[in-house]
Amino acid sequence: MILSLAALRSWEVFQLDVKSAFLHGELKEVVHIEQPEGYIRKGEEQKAYRLRKALYGLKQAPRAWYSRIEDYFNGEGFEKCSYEHTLFIKKEGGSFFVVSLYVDDLIFTGNDIKLCREFKASMQSVFDMTDLRRMKYFLGVEVHQTNAGIFLCQEKYAGELLTRFGMGSCNAVNNPMVPGTKLSSQEKGEEVNSTEYKQLIGSLMYITTTRPDIMYAVSFLSRFMAAPKEGHLLAAKRILRYLKGTIDFGVFYKKGSDNILKGYTDSDFAGDLDGGKSTSGYVFMMGDGAVAWSSRNQSIVTLSTTEAEYVAATTCACHSIWMKEVLNSVEEDYCKCITVFCDNSSSIKLSKNPVLHGRTKHINVRFHFIRDLIKKGEVELVYCGTKEQIADIMTKPLKLEDFVKLRMLLGVQEKKALN
Numbered sequence: 567m568i569l570s571l572a573a574l575r576s577w578e579v580f581q582l583d584v585k586s587a588f589l590h591g592e593l594k595e596v597v598h599i600e601q602p603e604g605y606i607r608k609g610e611e612q613k614a615y616r617l618r619k620a621l622y623g624l625k626q627a628p629r630a631w632y633s634r635i636e637d638y639f640n641g642e643g644f645e646k647c648s649y650e651h652t653l654f655i656k657k658e659g660g661s662f663f664v665v666s667l668y669v670d671d672l673i674f675t676g677n678d679i680k681l682c683r684e685f686k687a688s689m690q691s692v693f694d695m696t697d698l699r700r701m702k703y704f705l706g707v708e709v710h711q712t713n714a715g716i717f718l719c720q721e722k723y724a725g726e727l728l729t730r731f732g733m734g735s736c737n738a739v740n741n742p743m744v745p746g747t748k749l750s751s752q753e754k755g756e757e758v759n760s761t762e763y764k765q766l767i768g769s770l771m772y773i774t775t776t777r778p779d780i781m782y783a784v785s786f787l788s789r790f791m792a793a794p795k796e797g798h799l800l801a802a803k804r805i806l807r808y809l810k811g812t813i814d815f816g817v818f819y820k821k822g823s824d825n826i827l828k829g830y831t832d833s834d835f836a837g838d839l840d841g842g843k844s845t846s847g848y849v850f851m852m853g854d855g856a857v858a859w860s861s862r863n864q865s866i867v868t869l870s871t872t873e874a875e876y877v878a879a880t881t882c883a884c885h886s887i888w889m890k891e892v893l894n895s896v897e898e899d900y901c902k903c904i905t906v907f908c909d910n911s912s913s914i915k916l917s918k919n920p921v922l923h924g925r926t927k928h929i930n931v932r933f934h935f936i937r938d939l940i941k942k943g944e945v946e947l948v949y950c951g952t953k954e955q956i957a958d959i960m961t962k963p964l965k966l967e968d969f970v971k972l973r974m975l976l977g978v979q980e981k982k983a984l985n
Contacts, residue, residue, distance in 0.1 A: 569819060571897075572675045573715040573820065573853070573855075574819070574823055574824075574825045577675045578700060578711065580675065580701060581672065581674075581699070581700070581704060582671075583672075583695065584635075586694065587693075588620050588621070588631050590620075590635075590693060593620055593626060594633075597624070599621075600614055601615060602615075635667065639654045642656070642688060643658075645657075648891075648895065649892050650892050652666060655896060661678035664896055665685070672689075706720060707720055707775060707776055710984070716819045716821075717816055717819075717981060719816025720773050728810060728813075731803075733810065736806065736807050737807060737810075738807055738810040738812075739808050740811065741963070742783040742805045743782070743786075745964060745966075748839060751790055755795045756795065757796075758794050760793065770784045777817075777978065779978050781861045781959075782845075782959065782962065782963070783801075783805050783963070785861040787802050787805075789838075789840075789863065814981040814982065816978065816981065817856060817976070818977050819977070823854050827852050827857075827890070827900075827904060828850070828904070829849070829885075829886050829905070829906040830908075830957040832909060832960065832961050833878035833961055835868070843864050844874035844878075845862070846881050847860065847861045847957045847961040849976065851956070856956075871910065876913040876916050879906065879908055882957075883936045883939050886904040886945060887945070903946050904946070907949070917937055918940060
């Protein structure tokens with residue numbers, strides 16, 4: 567969301583890295599350690615050292631470091647976001663500045679380049695820092711800041727993934743999963759190495775950070791990690807073959823687009839062959855690029871398409887409230903109501919009033935939370951046609967034509983298209 571906002575506002579994004587971050591944390595608890603080799607006092611071998619500051623490997627180290635950096639931000643006039651404790655915001659007059667923290671890595675951006683320089687100088691005077699300048703590579707994600715906007719991809723990581731699993735010279739395919747694919751845990755065929763399968767799925771899960779187009783396929787195949795069969799492994803390798811042909815694809819946040827946050831929710835009724843559960847999927851868009859997406863099995867067995875869509879919409883609405891509050895912290899009165907698009911008119915009617923009560927009174931009370939949100943005007947559920955339902959790509963394998971169209975609507979494109 568921060569990167570999308572930076573692209574929309576034409577802000578530059580910078581990056582800093584704290585050297586030996588955990589060593590800066592000051593301990594509040596009493597912690598003793600054995601005398602390490604080379605620091606043993608003769609005649610006092612039975613004694614232990616008391617730690618004043620944290621060490622790597624200590625359970626308290628991450629919390630101690632966060633407390634230390636939080637104290638620094640408070641002292642510098644930053645305000646911590648109540649809904650995301652790793653986000654710090656500073657406003658001075660018309661100047662605006664935001665810092666996002668991930669352990670010892672920081673990214674920061676704002677509308678005042680002078681404020682960015684002052685923050686960098688202040689951080690370097692207090693901590694031992696590495697100045698990485700403009701954000702280019704962050705936690706395995708490549709960030710390309712151009713005049714047209716900000717492009718995120720994992721081309722290098724995808725290449726390493728193909729080599730690691732022996733698929734570097736494989737033939738490319740045009741979609742990650744064959745339309746109509748149905749797999750279950752009772753699949754016929756030989757069992758495969760579960761450790762290798764888990765490693766493959768875990769690696770693919772990380773690449774969904776910038777590739778929402780493979781989210782459904784990876785999430786679906788992750789259901790079979792306990793006892794994978796040959797058919798599951800072949801389906802997972804197809805995703806690698808798809809990555810081979812789209813290795814430089816990623817999400818593009820276009821400069822100067824509208825900054826309206828809108829959601830799309832969809833479900834695939836009873837798509838799970840093992841438990842009869844439905845699949846929920848949602849996508850949130852800001853401008854022309856996706857900023858959040860999900861594809862997962864629902865926690866309950868639903869009895870109709872309407873009920874499945876209703877449960878999916880509630881999950882989407884809950885996430886939209888968190889996103890709205892974070893954005894309101896970054897920009898005051900960013901939005902009062904989030905529009906969520908759904909392609910099932912019955913579930914929209916059900917969310918607005920208790921029609922069909924006799925058929926829906928068995929639904930868990932927590933899934934009716936969406937009614938309260940709609941009544942308060944925090945979320946608006948709006949009908950959209952199935953052809954315009956972007957979240958459809960999160961719920962099932964699609965025909966190639968539909969898949970390519972929805973992939974484009976997600977803002978996923980190849981890097982060379984930016985040149």
